Amino acid sequence: MRTRFQQGLDELRARLLRMGGLAEQAVDRACQAYIDRDLARCHAVLEGESQINVIEREIDELAFDLLALQQPIAVDLRFILAVTKINSDLERVGDQAVNIVERVIDMVELPKVDLPVDIPRMAAAVSAMVRRSLESFIEGKAELAQAVLEMDNVVDRMRDEAFISLVKVMNDNPAVTRQALDALLVARNLERVADHTTNIAEDVIFWVRGADVRHNANPEFPAPQEISETK
Amino acid sequence: MGSQANNLALAPKISLWRRGSDHFATLCAVAAVILVLLPLAAVFGYLVYKGIGSINLSFLTKTPKPPGEVGGGMANAIAGSCLILALGSLVGVPVGIGAGIYLAEYGRNRLGNLIRFTADVLNGVPSIIVGIVAYGLVVLTQGHFSALAGGVALAIMMVPTITRTSEEMLLLVPNAVREAAYGLGVPRWRTILSVTLRTATSGVITGVMLAFARVAGETAPLLFTAFGNQYWNWKINQPTAALPLQIFSYAISPYDDWHRQAWAGALILIILIVVSISAVRFVAGRGMLKGAN
Amino acid sequence: MGVGIKVQKLNAWYGKSQALHDITMEAPANHATALIGPSGCGKSTFVRCLNRMHETVPEARADGKVMVGDLSVYNGTTAVQIRRRIGMVFQKPNPFPTMSIYDNVAAGLKLNGFRDQRRLDEIVERSLTHAALWDEVKDTARKKSGASLSGGQQQRLCIARALAVEPEVLLMDEPCSALDPISTGKIEELIFQLKEKYTIVIVTHNMQQASRVAEFTGFFLLGRLIEFDKTEKIFTTPSDKRTEDYITGRFG
Numbered sequence: 055m056r057t058r059f060q061q062g063l064d065e066l067r068a069r070l071l072r073m074g075g076l077a078e079q080a081v082d083r084a085c086q087a088y089i090d091r092d093l094a095r096c097h098a099v100l101e102g103e104s105q106i107n108v109i110e111r112e113i114d115e116l117a118f119d120l121l122a123l124q125q126p127i128a129v130d131l132r133f134i135l136a137v138t139k140i141n142s143d144l145e146r147v148g149d150q151a152v153n154i155v156e157r158v159i160d161m162v163e164l165p166k167v168d169l170p171v172d173i174p175r176m177a178a179a180v181s182a183m184v185r186r187s188l189e190s191f192i193e194g195k196a197e198l199a200q201a202v203l204e205m206d207n208v209v210d211r212m213r214d215e216a217f218i219s220l221v222k223v224m225n226d227n228p229a230v231t232r233q234a235l236d237a238l239l240v241a242r243n244l245e246r247v248a249d250h251t252t253n254i255a256e257d258v259i260f261w262v263r264g265a266d267v268r269h270n271a272n273p274e275f276p277a278p279q280e281i282s283e284t285k
Numbered sequence: 286m287g288s289q290a291n292n293l294a295l296a297p298k299i300s301l302w303r304r305g306s307d308h309f310a311t312l313c314a315v316a317a318v319i320l321v322l323l324p325l326a327a328v329f330g331y332l333v334y335k336g337i338g339s340i341n342l343s344f345l346t347k348t349p350k351p352p353g354e355v356g357g358g359m360a361n362a363i364a365g366s367c368l369i370l371a372l373g374s375l376v377g378v379p380v381g382i383g384a385g386i387y388l389a390e391y392g393r394n395r396l397g398n399l400i401r402f403t404a405d406v407l408n409g410v411p412s413i414i415v416g417i418v419a420y421g422l423v424v425l426t427q428g429h430f431s432a433l434a435g436g437v438a439l440a441i442m443m444v445p446t447i448t449r450t451s452e453e454m455l456l457l458v459p460n461a462v463r464e465a466a467y468g469l470g471v472p473r474w475r476t477i478l479s480v481t482l483r484t485a486t487s488g489v490i491t492g493v494m495l496a497f498a499r500v501a502g503e504t505a506p507l508l509f510t511a512f513g514n515q516y517w518n519w520k521i522n523q524p525t526a527a528l529p530l531q532i533f534s535y536a537i538s539p540y541d542d543w544h545r546q547a548w549a550g551a552l553i554l555i556i557l558i559v560v561s562i563s564a565v566r567f568v569a570g571r572g573m574l575k576g577a578n
Numbered sequence: 579m580g581v582g583i584k585v586q587k588l589n590a591w592y593g594k595s596q597a598l599h600d601i602t603m604e605a606p607a608n609h610a611t612a613l614i615g616p617s618g619c620g621k622s623t624f625v626r627c628l629n630r631m632h633e634t635v636p637e638a639r640a641d642g643k644v645m646v647g648d649l650s651v652y653n654g655t656t657a658v659q660i661r662r663r664i665g666m667v668f669q670k671p672n673p674f675p676t677m678s679i680y681d682n683v684a685a686g687l688k689l690n691g692f693r694d695q696r697r698l699d700e701i702v703e704r705s706l707t708h709a710a711l712w713d714e715v716k717d718t719a720r721k722k723s724g725a726s727l728s729g730g731q732q733q734r735l736c737i738a739r740a741l742a743v744e745p746e747v748l749l750m751d752e753p754c755s756a757l758d759p760i761s762t763g764k765i766e767e768l769i770f771q772l773k774e775k776y777t778i779v780i781v782t783h784n785m786q787q788a789s790r791v792a793e794f795t796g797f798f799l800l801g802r803l804i805e806f807d808k809t810e811k812i813f814t815t816p817s818d819k820r821t822e823d824y825i826t827g828r829f830g
Binding site: 462468471475483 | 662666668676690
C-alpha cells in the first residue's frame with residue numbers, strides 16, 4: 055500500500071516541478087519581452103498560461119485523492135499541504151507574468167522613453183528568487199528557503215524607489231505618463247511575483263521543519279517594528 | 286474443443302468410482318456403530334429379559350432369606366452400595382479434584398510429573414489388589430470388615446480418573462479467563478476456586494461421573510473390605526452388603542431362586558448407575574445459563 | 579476522579595531476556611495516553627507492568643518506580659491491592675463464560691467479598707450505563723450469559739466489569755483490535771466519556787485510533803520509549819526520525 059502512496063507523492067512532486075518550470079519560464083519571458091519590447095514573446099506567455107491552469111487543477115486533484123485515500127500524517131501530510139499552497143502561488147505567478155505582458159503590449163505602441171527605473175535589475179532579482187524558491191523545494195532545504203525570505207526586502211525597496219521616481223517623472227513630464235504608469239505597474243507585478251516566491255519559501259520551511267513562519271512568526275526574522283523603521 | 290470433450294467423457298467414470306467408495310465408507314462406519322452398540326443393547330436387553338420378572342416390591346424392600354428359602358430381596362445390598370459409594374465419593378472426589386487443581390495450576394514441575402505418573406499407574410492396578418491393600422490398611426487396623434474399608438478401596442480407584450480428567454478440564458479453561466480475574470484484583474486461590482473451577486465445572490463433573498460409574502460395579506475391592514452382610518447395616522464400621530457382592534455370591538450359589546435374584550440385582554445395578562448419572566447431569570444442567578456451553 | 583501515572587526507569591525481563599529498558603514517562607490524570615509501536619516493541623509488556631499483571635507470567639520480573647497517584651505500585655502494596663485500583667481491559671473480550679451479564683459485572687466485587695445486595699444492583703446498573711451497555715441488556719442481565727453477547731457488546735461488558743470496582747486508572751490493551759468498525763467507534767466514544775472520571779492508558783497498533791482518542795502518545799521501539807509528547811505534535815512534527823518513519827509507514 056505504501057508503494058502506491060509513494061508513487062502518488064512522487065507524481066505530485068514531478069507535476070509541481072513542471073508547474074514551477076512553466077511559471078519560471080513565463081516570468082523570464084515576460085521580463086525579456088519588456089526589455090526587448092518583443093511582441094512574439096508576449097504571445098508565447100499568453101499561450102503558456104492555459105497550460106499552467108491545467109496543471110494547477112491536476113495537482114489539486116491528485117493531492118485531494120492522496121489525502122482522502124492514504125491518511126497521510128506528519129511529514130507526508132505537511133508535504134501535501136505545502137504542495138497545494140505552492141501550487142496556488144505558482145499559478146498566481148503565471149497570472150502576474152500575463153499582467154506584465156499586457157503592460158508590454160500596451161507599451162510597445164507608445165514611443166520608447168528612458169525612465170529612471172532599473173526594471174532589468176529588478177527582473178533579475180525576482181527571477182533569482184523564483185529559481186531559488188523552486189530549488190529549495192527540489193532540495194528540501196530550509197536554508198535555501200530562508201535566503202529567499204531575506205531577498206524579499208531588497209525587491210520591496212526597489213519597488214518603493216521605482217514608485218517615488220516614476221511619480222516624480224509623471225509630475226515633471228505629463229507627456230510620458232502612460233509609459234511611466236506601465237513601468238510602475240510592471241514593477242508592481244514583479245514585486246507581487248517576489249511575494250509569491252516568499253510564500254513558496256515559507257511553505258517549504260513548513261514542510262521541512264514543521265514550523266509555521268508566515269507573517270514573521272519566525273524569531274530569526276526581524277520583528278515587525280524593525281521593518282517599518284527601515285522603510 | 287477436443288480436450289473439453291475428453292474431460293467430459295472421463296468425468297462420469299471417475300465420479301462413479303468416487304461415489305461408490307464414498308457409499309462403501311459410509312456403510313462401514315454405520316456397521317461399526319452397530320457393532321459397538323450391539324453388545325450394549327444385547328447386555329441391557331438380556332438383563333431386562335432375565336431380570337425384569339423378578340423385580341417387585343418385595344425384592345426392593347426385603348433382606349435376603351436364609352439359603353435355600355425362596356423369596357426375600359436385596360434391599361440391604363442396594364442401601365449398602367449407596368452407603369459405600371457415598372463414603373468412597375466423600376474421600377475420592379475432593380482428593381481427586383484437589384490433585385487435579387494442583388496439577389493444572391501449579392504442576393508444571395517434577396512433582397507434578399510424579400503425581401501424573403502415579404495416577405496413571407494407579408489407574409492400571411487390578412481392582413483385587415486395591416481391595417487387598419484396603420484390607421491391609423483398614424480392615425487389619427480396625428480388626429473387622431466395614432463399609433468404611435469398602436469406601437476407601439473405591440476411593441483409591443476413583444482418584445486417578447478424577448485427577449486426570451479434572452486436570453484436563455481445568456487446562457481447557459482459556460488463560461484469558463484467569464487473566465480477567467487477576468485483572469480485577471482477585472487473589473490466585475480465589476481465582477482457581479471461584480473462576481477457573483467454576484468454568485470447568487461441567488467437565489469436572491463428567492470426570493467424577495466416569496469414575497463413579499466405573500467403581501459402582503466393582504466387586505473385587507469389596508470382597509475383603511465391605512465383605513457383605515445378610516442384614517440391614519447403616520454403621521460404617523460394620524461389614525455391609527453391596528449389590529455387586531450380592532450378585533456375585535448369588536450367581537455362584539447352587540440355588541435357582543438366588544440365580545433369579547442375581548439377574549434382578551444386575552438389572553437394578555445398571556438402572557441405578559444410569560439414574561444417578563442422569564440425576565447429576567440434570568442438577569448440574571440446572572445451574573447452566575442460556576448460551577453457555 | 580482519576581490520578582496520574584508516573585513511571586521512572588522501569589525495566590522488565592522475561593527470564594533472561596530484557597523486554598523493557600529504562601522507561602520513564604508520565605500519563606496525566608483524566609487524559610487518555612496512547613502507546614504505539616510495532617509488534618514486539620514492549621508496549622503491552624509495559625502496560626502489564628503498571629498493574630503487575632506482568633508477574634502472572636512465570637519467570638517474569640520488573641524493576642523500577644511506578645507511582646499511581648501517591649501509591650507506589652512496586653513498593654509497599656501487594657499486586658492484588660494494586661489491581662483493585664487499576665482496571666484492565668484485554669485485547670480479546672473475556673467475560674466469564676459461566677456467569678450471567680449481571681454476575682460478570684459484579685464479579686470483581688463479589689469475588690472480593692462484597693455482600694450488600696442492594697448496593698450491588700446499583701453498582702451493576704451504574705457500571706453498565708457507564709459502559710454504554712445498560713439499555714441493551716437491562717432486561718436480560720440476570721438471565722443471559724456473558725458469552726452470548728456480540729463481540730462489541732462483550733468488550734463493553736468487560737469495560738463495565740472493570741469499572742464496577744471503581745478503579746482510578748483504566749488500562750486498555752488493544753481493546754478494539756478484535757472488533758468491527760462500528761463497535762470500535764462505540765468504544766472510542768466511550769473512552770471519550772470515561773476520561774472525565776478515569777485516567778486511561780490505551781495500547782493500540784492502529785495509529786488513527788491513537789490520534790482520534792488520546793491527548794498524549796508514546797512511541798515504543800525494541801523495548802525503549804523513543805518519544806512521548808502531545809498527540810498532535812507526534813502526528814504532525816515528531817522529533818525523532820524513527821517515530822516519523824513508523825507513523826508514516828516506512829517500516830513496521
